[in-house]
Amino acid sequence: MAVWVSACRLDEIAEGRGRALELAGVRVAVFRVGGAAWAIAGRCPHAGGTLGFGWVEEGEAVCPLHHWRFRLGDGRCATVRGEWVECFPCEIRGDHVWVAV
Numbered sequence: 537m538a539v540w541v542s543a544c545r546l547d548e549i550a551e552g553r554g555r556a557l558e559l560a561g562v563r564v565a566v567f568r569v570g571g572a573a574w575a576i577a578g579r580c581p582h583a584g585g586t587l588g589f590g591w592v593e594e595g596e597a598v599c600p601l602h603h604w605r606f607r608l609g610d611g612r613c614a615t616v617r618g619e620w621v622e623c624f625p626c627e628i629r630g631d632h633v634w635v636a637v
């Protein structure tokens with residue numbers, strides 16, 4: 537069962553960038569796009585890169601190591617067919633980002 541966890545303040549994430557976090561023992565990457573935040577699994581399925589050190593291009597999280605791209609909406613990999621990362625429910629409450637892990 538998912539547990540909602542306060543991840544960080546929204547203003548601790550630069551616009552269009554990610555943040556690497558460990559929430560309830562789960563590696564999570566949280567991205568900020570405009571006034572919204574998105575949370576996906578923190579480990580890239582290619583070679584274990586830290587997705588939270590990545591950035592967003594056209595609604596896709598970009599892994600900093602070899603630039604595989606993952607759609608923020610559903611976690612599907614836009615670079616290699618069939619690859620994906622888990623997505624977590626994510627909300628902004630006040631000035632904090634909350635993630636269900």
Ligand code: FES
Nearest residue numbers: 580583585599602
């Ligand atoms: S580790 Fe992410 S693209 Fe290679």
